[in-house]
Amino acid sequence: MENYLEQIAELLEEEKVTMEDELKSFDAWDSLTILSIIAFADENYKVTLNAKEINNAQTVGGLKELIDSKREA
Numbered sequence: 340m341e342n343y344l345e346q347i348a349e350l351l352e353e354e355k356v357t358m359e360d361e362l363k364s365f366d367a368w369d370s371l372t373i374l375s376i377i378a379f380a381d382e383n384y385k386v387t388l389n390a391k392e393i394n395n396a397q398t399v400g401g402l403k404e405l406i407d408s409k410r411e412a
Contacts, residue, residue, distance in 0.1 A: 358400030
């Protein structure tokens with residue numbers, strides 16, 4: 340979990356993030372960041388995400404839940 344938060348913080352260009360942080364609240368939140376998250380999920384977790392799913396996740400924790408649910412499927 341710690342590693343996940345560090346990696347997401349890096350993608351969002353932040354020092355640190357929490358599971359409750361809203362994705363859209365970050366200054367770095369844009370289409371390129373979404374593409375980076377898609378690549379991150381594929382490379383690290385072997386799951387395929389799309390932009391709509393990521394936006395629907397809403398929070399850093401929601402994104403983790405999305406990734407975990409796809410890993411179990």
